[in-house]
Amino acid sequence: MKWTAPRPAAALLLLMSALLGGCSNFPSRQPPIWVWWDMKKQDKYKPQAESAFFADGRASRPPVAGTVAQELYRPDRAFSTGIAPDGNYVAQNPLPITKETLVQGQRKFDIYCAPCHDRTGSGRGIVPAKAVWVPGNLHDERIVNFVDGELFHVITNGRRSMPGYRFQISEKDRWAIVAYIRALQRSWRGTMADVPPELQSRVR
Numbered sequence: 001m002k003w004t005a006p007r008p009a010a011a012l013l014l015l016m017s018a019l020l021g022g023c024s025n026f027p028s029r030q031p032p033i034w035v036w037w038d039m040k041k042q043d044k045y046k047p048q049a050e051s052a053f054f055a056d057g058r059a060s061r062p063p064v065a066g067t068v069a070q071e072l073y074r075p076d077r078a079f080s081t082g083i084a085p086d087g088n089y090v091a092q093n094p095l096p097i098t099k100e101t102l103v104q105g106q107r108k109f110d111i112y113c114a115p116c117h118d119r120t121g122s123g124r125g126i127v128p129a130k131a132v133w134v135p136g137n138l139h140d141e142r143i144v145n146f147v148d149g150e151l152f153h154v155i156t157n158g159r160r161s162m163p164g165y166r167f168q169i170s171e172k173d174r175w176a177i178v179a180y181i182r183a184l185q186r187s188w189r190g191t192m193a194d195v196p197p198e199l200q201s202r203v204r
C-alpha cells in the first residue's frame with residue numbers, strides 16, 4: 001500500500017489533542033478539574049509567611065522558651081557524653097557488664113568499627129588496606145589506659161582523622177562497644193595463665 005501524507009485536518013486534530021493532553025497535568029494523579037476540593041485547598045499558613053494575627057507579624061511561632069525536642073532531651077549528661085559533672089571522663093562504663101552487653105557490643109563493633117579497626121581492633125581493617133588511613137591500634141598501651149568515658153567520647157565525637165559515630169550508634173550501644181573493646185584488650189593481653197588448666201593442653 002502506498003503511503004499518503006495525512007490530510008491537514010487530521011494533522012490539526014492530532015496536534016490539538018496532544019496540546020490538550022498537556023493541559024491535563026499528566027502524569028499528575030490530581031484530576032484536571034476539581035469539583036470537590038475536599039481538604040486539598042484550605043486556609044493555612046505556609047512556613048515563614050506573614051500574619052496580621054500575631055503582634056510580631058510572624059505566622060511561624062517560636063517554641064515556648066525552654067522547649068527541648070524529645071530526641072534532644074538528655075537527662076543524664078554523663079551517660080550521653082562520657083563526661084562526668086566534674087569535667088573528667090566517666091571512669092566506669094555505666095552499663096552492667098553482662099554477656100548481653102558484650103554480645104551487643106560485639107555486634108555493633110563488627111558493624112561500625114571493624115571496617116577500619118578490624119575485628120580484633122589491631123587496625124588492619126579493609127578500609128586502611130585500600131586507602132592511606134592509619135587507624136589506631138586499640139591495643140596500644142595509651143589506648144588501653146583510656147578510662148571508659150574517653151573511649152565513649154572518641155566513638156561519639158571522633159578524634160583527628162577518625163569520624164564520630166553519634167548519629168549512627170545509640171548511646172547505649174556505644175557504651176556496649178566500650179565494654180566489648182575492654183574484652184578485646186583483655187584477650188589481647190591474655191596469657192596461658194588465663195586459660196583454665198583443663199583446656200591448656202588444647203591451646204596451640
Ligand code: HEC
Nearest residue numbers: 112113115116127133134135136154155159160161162165
Ligand atoms: C572510617 C574508619 C574508622 C572507623 C569506622 C572507626 N575508626 Fe576509630 N580510628 C580511625 C582512625 C583513622 C584513627 C586514628 C585517628 C588519628 O590518630 O588520626 C582511629 C582511632 C581510634 C581510637 C584511638 C583514638 C586516639 O586517641 O588515638 C579509638 C579508641 C577508636 N578509633 C575507636 C573506634 C571505635 C570504637 C569505632 C567503632 C565505633 C571506630 N573507631 C571506628 C578510623 C576509624
